[in-house]
Structure formats: structure tokens, C-alpha cells
Amino acid sequence: MARSDPTSAFQLRPGERIAVGAGAGKLPIELVGALVASGHRPFVVLIEGEADASSPVLTDQDHWIMPLERIGDLAARFRREGVTHLVMAGGVSRRPRLRSVRPSLGILHMAPRILASLARGDDNLLRAIVRYYEGLGITVVGAHQILPDLLAPPGVLTLRVPSARDRDDLKAAAIAARAIGALDIGQAAIAIGGRAVALEGIEGTDGLLRRTVELRSNGRIEGRAGGALVKCAKPTQELRVDLPTIGVGTVELAHAAGLAGIGVEADRSIVLDMGAVTARADELGLFVVGLVERDWAT
Incomplete structure (x- = not known):
């Protein structure tokens, strides 16, 4: 890798x-x-x-x-x-x-x-x-x-491969993440059932995931298994600072939120300790994938 x-x-x-x-x-x-x-x-x-x-x-x-x-x-x-x-x-x-x-x-x-x-x-x-x-x-x-190896490469990084339904969630979340990025609001979105259900705000990605845990617990997204978190660089992002970042904690929160996996923009996102991230995702049964533009543009 x-x-x-x-x-x-x-x-x-x-x-x-x-x-x-x-x-x-x-x-x-x-x-x-x-x-x-x-x-x-x-x-x-x-x-x-x-x-x-x-x-x-x-x-x-x-x-x-x-x-x-x-x-x-x-x-x-x-x-x-x-x-x-x-x-x-x-x-x-x-x-x-x-x-x-x-x-x-x-x-x-x-x-x-x-x-x-x-x-x-x-x-x-x-x-x-x-x-x-x-x-x-x-x-x-x-x-x-x-540290160039911090950047997420394109493709699936884990044992679990996204299904067709997961790909629909990844696309919907990526489109939403790019939209709020264009408004300089945040870098991440969550999609479940092929539509965006939660967007990152000032609370950051961890707060977004915790909010999704609450949405599941109070029945707002009851019965909709799976879903995906996607993080993308903002369209006008200053790429030398504040690149989208995930780590082991992101994987654990995504699992707690009932999500099937995580997508990050390839070559424009950081994966902290990639070996530990993929190992934890494999342990929890989640996918992690590096997305390229065709993944959300088609």
C-alpha cells in the first residue's frame, strides 16, 4: 500500500x-x-x-x-x-x-x-x-x-467490499459532502438507503457520527440497516491544510452508528495509521474505500 x-x-x-x-x-x-x-x-x-x-x-x-x-x-x-x-x-x-x-x-x-x-x-x-x-x-x-503514505489510495482497503447498495450510499453521501463543502460548511455526509440523512456541521465528523447513533436510537432511521460515511475535500480546499482525515476512532464510531463502511476521497484525504484503521475495520466488518470522481459522478 x-x-x-x-x-x-x-x-x-x-x-x-x-x-x-x-x-x-x-x-x-x-x-x-x-x-x-x-x-x-x-x-x-x-x-x-x-x-x-x-x-x-x-x-x-x-x-x-x-x-x-x-x-x-x-x-x-x-x-x-x-x-x-x-x-x-x-x-x-x-x-x-x-x-x-x-x-x-x-x-x-x-x-x-x-x-x-x-x-x-x-x-x-x-x-x-x-x-x-x-x-x-x-x-x-x-x-x-x-508523509505521502498518509494519503488514501483509490480502491477498497479492507476485506469487506462495498455491495451495490453500499455503492449507492457512497455516491449519495459523496454528492452531499461535496455540496456542503462548496458552501464551506463541512467535509462529511452520511447516506442510508441511497439518500443523505446527516451532514457534518461545526461539531465535526465525530459529532456527526454520534448524532447518527442518536438518530438510530430514537427511531428516526429505524429499520434502515447499513449506510456509509463519506469525507471529501472541499472544492476550493487549501490542500496543504485541513485535509479530510479518518482514524481508528472514526471506524469505531461508524460501527457504533450502524454504518456499513466509510469512503474517503482518494489522494485528497488522510488515513492516520492505515494498518490499524484497516485492521479495525476488518475486525468490525466494515469497508473502507478510497473514492475517485467517477464513483460519485456516474
Whole structure:
């Protein structure tokens, strides 16, 4: 399943240094571990309340535990640390509280571009952040550029193969996920019986799956066995940040929700610890499949 050597996927020239903006989940830990193993010396920004500050993989490096309201101080900190590249990884469950943002020269520079985006969708905000740092001369790279094997390949990844009915659910969920993505609402949808029944909102994919558990328990989708979760990149997605991501927890929640399986957009979605994801899906009898455009366009 491996398509390239992660250790050769990303290289820095002498004198260059990469920062890792670490949010929640395992992805920042995998990234930092891979960078260190490849001989790099990353500077790690642990977002307070999100990143795993107990992980020695993160805290053994030069690091800063940053409250979101101190985001305006990052540019100066990057200059002091000699940062030339930036990768952002992991979830962030909230946005900075505007009234608590610390006044600084950096925040004044950011204000026209980033603070205005706080009132808009996540994709707008992330693209604004990328443009801001690129304007400072920092190269923004994607997690998948460092670890290409994180990307879901096309095709079925599990022992279970989607049935014709499952394929109908995958198509319906993919169409719905693309539609809400175009509105910068979310990346995921669930279809049961060939029609979309639940869409991802601000609560994220885990919240969507828990809501589906409730829908089944209260009889709103009673008697409709199976169904599929699909995650797709938004049509205007900044592909270097916030790619759709699933992990073992996603598989377990999908099973709890009574779904038959999961589809992710191939080559534009991340599967964290693919071996563990496919093994758990096989154990629970779910399918996991990498979808390409023809899977929902036909």
C-alpha cells in the first residue's frame, strides 16, 4: 500500500528549518517523529488545549505552548527560531476569542487578512493564514508532502467490499459532502438507503457520527440497516491544510452508528495509521474505500 518513502518525501536545505503547528490528534506526533528521524530539527508550536502536551515526541523538541489568542506573536517567534517552512497538523476545536487576542504589532499586520476571515468559514480562514505566512517568506507545506503514505489510495482497503447498495450510499453521501463543502460548511455526509440523512456541521465528523447513533436510537432511521460515511475535500480546499482525515476512532464510531463502511476521497484525504484503521475495520466488518470522481459522478 505504500507509494513512496516518507523519509525522502520532504527535504530542507542547509540553514532551513520547519515549524509544526500542532493541534489535536496523532498526526502532529507522527509528523514530528518523521521529521526528527529524517535528521530535521523542527520547532513545534503546541496549540494550548488542543495538542498533546504530554507527548515527549512533541515536547522534547524546541517548542512553545501557544494560546490561540497569542497567534499574533507567531511571526516574531518564527523569526527568532529561524523558521523557513511551516506545516499545520491536527484538529483545532475553537477559534481565537477576539476580545482576548493580545494586542501586538504582529496582530496588527494580520488583522486585515486573518481577523476578517474569523467571521467566515474554516476554508477561508485557513487560506488566509497560508497567504499571510507565505507573504512573510515562509513556505507552507502539507502533512502529506512530508508523509505521502498518509494519503488514501483509490480502491477498497479492507476485506469487506462495498455491495451495490453500499455503492449507492457512497455516491449519495459523496454528492452531499461535496455540496456542503462548496458552501464551506463541512467535509462529511452520511447516506442510508441511497439518500443523505446527516451532514457534518461545526461539531465535526465525530459529532456527526454520534448524532447518527442518536438518530438510530430514537427511531428516526429505524429499520434502515447499513449506510456509509463519506469525507471529501472541499472544492476550493487549501490542500496543504485541513485535509479530510479518518482514524481508528472514526471506524469505531461508524460501527457504533450502524454504518456499513466509510469512503474517503482518494489522494485528497488522510488515513492516520492505515494498518490499524484497516485492521479495525476488518475486525468490525466494515469497508473502507478510497473514492475517485467517477464513483460519485456516474
